[in-house]
Amino acid sequence: MRYPPTSTALSTSLSAVNTHPVSDVPLGASLVQSSAVRAPKPTAVVLDLFGTLVAAPSAVERSAAAAQFADVLDVSSAVAESALSASWRARHDGQLRSTAEVAAHLVARCNAPASSADELERLLAQLARDRLQADATLLRALEELRHGGVRLAVLSDASPDIADAWSRSDLAPHFDAAVFSCRVDAMKPAPELFGAVLDALDVVPERVLYCGDGGGDELAGAERAGMHAVRVERRGGPHGLAFGETAWPGRAIPAVEALPSLLSTWRER
Known part of the structure; x- marks a missing residue:
């Protein structure tokens, strides 16, 4: 993504x-x-x-993904999209090594419950599969x-x-x-x-x-x-x-x- x-x-x-x-x-x-x-x-x-x-x-797809993240993390779409933008470099330059680490990083940035990390990891994996079609x-x-x-x-x-x-x-x-x-x-x-x-x-x-x-x-x-x-x-x-x-x-x-x-x-x- x-x-x-x-x-x-x-x-x-x-x-x-x-x-x-x-x-x-x-x-x-x-x-x-x-x-x-x-x-x-x-x-x-x-x-x-x-x-x-x-x-x-597209910007529309980006916003739709942020809305899905927000639902999983129980935060606003604005908070989720801000976390995505702020973590772009960390997600791409090797600071985060796995989908699980990306999920944990976004959970922490959104101050969301740690228990939501597993569901967010599954969502990230599904969106990635969709993006590669x-x-x-x-x-x-x-x-x-x-x-x-x-x-x-x-x-x-x-x-x-x-x-x-x-x-x-x-x-x-x-x-x-x-x-x-x-x-x-x-x-x-x-x-x-x-x-x-x-x-x-x-x-x-x-x-x-x-x-x-x-x-x-x-x-x-x-x-x-x-x-x-x-x-x-x-x-x-x-x-x-x-x-x-x-x-x-x-x-x-x-x-x-x-x-x-x-x-x-x-x-x-």
Whole structure:
């Protein structure tokens, strides 16, 4: 679950996925090479999670979750939402190591009865499972990439409830590696996070394409790590929340579903 203390909405649409051919989509600056020095075709793709593989949560969804937390903790929705916002960094940078620790932390912040921690832990786990549900079109695209011999990894600023739920999601079987900020004790664009995913894939950065919606300054961070980077339009539409987004001088593809076509025509770049 991703509840940043501040947010930026990006008004994009996924309607172009089926109508905007990859050949017409200009690629990021990192992918534009001279004819003398051509980028080698990537053998691995690293993907962001929220806003890229699954929809970024909206303000409405955030408020609805806070209301559920409030019911469990017997506090007001305002208190619950304040606790979520104030604990965002602790939930994502490794200070909290499990869903149980997240629940206990939120209980303490809300001055709620300790006896409510178990129920809150169950709610956190259920919401995490719901957040990781993926579109069938995306799962088919991941399968196509895998059949083409591409290694896949997910790299996400994520809390322990998401990390704990990952292995039971429909997404997990499609990935060779998953790296979450709460497990590495670092958040995007920290070099340690990108180094961890490269180590997990055992691939040199020059053969890796990073794909994300741009939150957490991830695209520039990937380039600094030696990867190629391309922005994907934010999944979930214009109401999705983002944290730490910066301007991206490169170009974008419409959605993850466009990646197989992008890689199949890489030799033409």
